[in-house]
């Protein structure tokens with residue numbers, strides 16, 4: 615099982631929607647264009663969707679508005695409760711990226727926003743291998759998360775955060791498992807996906823990974 619961040623997210627659940635709206639100056643740029651990022655993930659998703667780390671249900675709500683059937687997975691009870699208040703009739707179960715009740719139907723899309731960095735790179739590799747098995751043959755993964763083009767870019771952003779006295783952001787970037795595009799590209803390709811990366815703001819990249827067919 616991945617590292618447990620539940621205390622942090624239970625506490626944050628009450629004010630999370632204000633943070634994504636830009637009230638926290640340290641995280642303003644991380645959440646810049648938040649609605650557009652979620653819209654783009656929703657637009658690129660298809661069919662029956664499994665969503666990891668649903669949080670307060672903002673992406674889930676967009677999926678529902680677009681008419682999709684959703685199976686949500688979220689480890690924090692506080693976050694699950696906020697999401698259930700917002701979207702009462704949606705299935706949201708307790709679980710994380712690696713340990714979760716497998717849905718009865720094979721998903722067409724596995725989606726997630728602002729959450730995959732909670733796994734170490736080794737755990738990310740295990741998760742993508744697992745998703746390759748449980749997805750439909752022509753299934754896809756659509757993630758948006760903070761990623762860096764390389765380690766030097768990551769260090770430069772951490773130094774800038776420290777210069778701005780954004781100490782919570784700097785600690786977050788140093789202690790969670792933010793990775794680089796080459797690492798993620800390798801993980802997806804080794805597991806039979808063809809992946810594209812599109813930058814959405816200074817921090818967040820959209821990853822769109824399609825399963826390659828046998829003869830490709």
Ligand SMILES: C[S@@+](CC[C@H](N)C(=O)[O-])C[C@H]1O[C@@H](n2cnc3c(N)ncnc32)[C@H](O)[C@@H]1O
Pocket residue numbers: 616617619620623634666667668669670671672673687688689690693709710711712726727728729732733
């Ligand atoms: C920054 S919030 C993002 C919430 C929502 N997806 C959004 O875009 O607003 C990160 C979410 O990931 C969840 N999370 C933390 N560790 C996780 C893990 N190992 N597996 C799945 N979700 C996790 C947290 O509980 C939290 O709800």
